[in-house]
Amino acid sequence: MSPAVTTYRPLPQAEFRHEAYRLVPIRYEDREPIRAWRNAQLDVLRQAEPLSAAQQDAYFQKVVLPLFEKERPGQLLFSLLHHDELIAYGGLVHISWPDARAEVSFLADPARAANPTTYRQDFRAHLRLLGQVAFDGLKLNRLFTETYDIRPAHVAILEEAGFRLEGRLRQHVQLRPGTFADSLMHGQLAADYATAFGTTL
Numbered sequence: 001m002s003p004a005v006t007t008y009r010p011l012p013q014a015e016f017r018h019e020a021y022r023l024v025p026i027r028y029e030d031r032e033p034i035r036a037w038r039n040a041q042l043d044v045l046r047q048a049e050p051l052s053a054a055q056q057d058a059y060f061q062k063v064v065l066p067l068f069e070k071e072r073p074g075q076l077l078f079s080l081l082h083h084d085e086l087i088a089y090g091g092l093v094h095i096s097w098p099d100a101r102a103e104v105s106f107l108a109d110p111a112r113a114a115n116p117t118t119y120r121q122d123f124r125a126h127l128r129l130l131g132q133v134a135f136d137g138l139k140l141n142r143l144f145t146e147t148y149d150i151r152p153a154h155v156a157i158l159e160e161a162g163f164r165l166e167g168r169l170r171q172h173v174q175l176r177p178g179t180f181a182d183s184l185m186h187g188q189l190a191a192d193y194a195t196a197f198g199t200t201l
Contacts, residue, residue: 008068008076011137016129021122023129025068026077026089031060033109034089040110072097076133077105080126087112088122092134092143100141104130120157127161131193142189148173149182162196163188 007014007025016023032053039050051059067073074095080088090106106126112118134140145163147155159165163186171180193199 008073009071010073011076011133013137016132016137018125018128020083021125021129022081022084023078023126023133024081025079026064026091027079027086028060028065030079030086030089031056033086034107037089037107037109076102078130078133080122080129082122082125088126090126090130092130092138092140100139102134102140102143104143104145116153119153123154123157124161127158127163128197131188131197131199135190135193140190142187143193144185144187147184147186148175149184150175155184155186158186160196161188162192164192 011025014024035051035053035056064077067075067077072095075091075093076095077091077093078089079086080090086109088106088108090104092102093105095102104127106123108119108122112122131143134143143163144166145158147158149155149168165184166187167185169183169185172183173181175181
C-alpha cells in the first residue's frame with residue numbers, strides 16, 4: 001500500500017476515533033493476523049476453507065488495494081485499533097451506492113472475542129465508528145447485517161446498538177453435515193443509530 005494513500009476517496013477524513021479506539025482504512029501489514037483470525041473462526045464466516053498466506057496476499061493485491069483508488073468502491077474495509085493495537089477488522093461491504101446502503105462486517109481477534117465483556121466493548125466501538133463512517137461521512141441511508149443464530153451475544157450487541165431484527169431465514173446455512181443454522185437479518189437507519197448512541201447526524 002502506498003504511503004501516500006491515507007484514506008478511501010469517498011471519505012472526508014483518514015480515521016475515526018472514539019475514546020481509545022481508532023478505525024482506520026485497512027492496513028497492508030494487518031493481512032496476516034486477519035488471515036489467522038478468519039481461519040480460526042470459520043464457523044461464523046461465509047468462508048468454506050482456510051485461507052493460505054498466498055491467497056491472502058493475492059486478495060490484498062488484487063481486491064483490497066484497488067479500492068483506495070475508486071470513487072465508489074464496492075466495499076470499505078477498516079482496521080480497528082485499541083490503544084494503537086490491532087484488535088479487529090471489518091467495514092462496509094456489498095455497498096449499493098444508488099440505494100445508499102451497505103452490509104456491516106466485523107471480526108475480532110479470537111482472544112478478545114472469547115471474553116464477553118471485551119467483545120461487547122470492541123464490537124460496540126466498531127458499530128459506533130462505522131456508523132460515523134456510513135451516516136455522517138458517506139451519507140448512507142441504511143446498514144444491514146446477517147448473523148447466524150448460534151451467536152446470541154453478538155445479536156444482543158447489534159440490537160443494543162440500534163439494529164432492528166427484520167427477518168429470519170430458516171435453516172439458511174449448513175454449518176457442518178446435517179447441522180443447519182438460521183440467518184438473522186438486522187437493519188439500521190441513520191435515526192436508529194442516532195438514538196442508540198445519543199448522537200446527532
